[in-house]
Amino acid sequence: MRRYKVRFIGTALYFFSVILVGTIGYVAIEGWSWGDGIYMTVITLTAVGYDEVNPLSPNGRLFTTLILFGGITGLGLWFAFLTSFIVELDLAKAFRRRRIQKEVKKMKDHVIVCGAGRTGSQVIEELLMAGVSFVVIERDRETNERLEELLPDVNVIEGDATADHFLEEAGIGEARGLIACLSHDTDNLFVCLSARDQKADLEIVARAYEEETVPKLYRAGANHVVSPNASGAIRMASYMLRPVVVSFLDVATRSPDLTLRMEQERVSESSPLVGKTLADVKLPQYTGLIVIGIRKKNPPEAEEEFTYVFNPQAETCLGTGDIMIVLGKPEQIDKLRKFVNP
Structure with a gap:
């Protein structure tokens, strides 16, 4: 220009x-x-x-x-x-759209972000910090131009996310998840329906403005529903009840000098950690991470599908499909992933 x-x-x-x-x-x-x-x-x-x-x-x-x-x-x-x-x-x-189409066709296990407004912008920022590949679908041209100017390397598709062909253009067949954060609950509802119909095992996270929309989004296919009103209320109450804890988490996850992230890592069937205890693998000593919890899959006859082990002890045994929840720096998390699933 x-x-x-x-x-x-x-x-x-x-x-x-x-x-x-x-x-x-x-x-x-x-x-x-x-x-x-x-x-x-x-x-x-x-x-x-x-x-x-x-x-x-x-x-x-x-x-x-x-x-x-x-x-x-x-x-x-x-x-x-x-x-x-x-x-x-x-x-x-035209060239930019063709370039984006070629790049999207090469992507696998990416995330589709529907909407690049205030909430969508925060989602994009988090995905960038986590190093996750993603595609954005946004209908507003001015928002797209502003996003392309700030983040020229981000793949942005100008279109209506409620339309099936735009989800297909974003590579929903190869995507691992979708985040629906459009400005209206009805639009997020349509996105969930369309996405679930196109891919049954897709992880879908949706935003709901109205509380009565939450169960509808779950029925439409969302795995998780986030209500900004409820989340904001919990955060406000936390500032009042435990301000030091909230401030510590903000500093730990937002400070440019001290960036800690809470991440998860699944223990695959071929992982060398299968059948070993935390004491055997010595994750804190090897990676410097803190293991906060582990999600374990229960037997088929159990009432609950999963069990969460908080603050796991050294004798806790790791099995196939276990998901470890850890806290650490990005480079420590990368080291963990290479160690758990080489």
């Missing part, structure tokens, strides 16, 4: 210079007033065909011919600028 600004300023300065020269010329050659000189210069530049303000002398006619040629040249520059701007803008959008 910067080069277009330069071209526009250059064209504007050209017209200003011709008008200034023409006005001074008519005043000097014909002895007209400044107002008549400006008017005559403008109608000559634009070639509108109006009659002369006053009869012209031979020198005045020659001068008018020169101004006319200058006006035709200036109009040519102006129309060339407009044409190149429109054509290059359309081509740039």
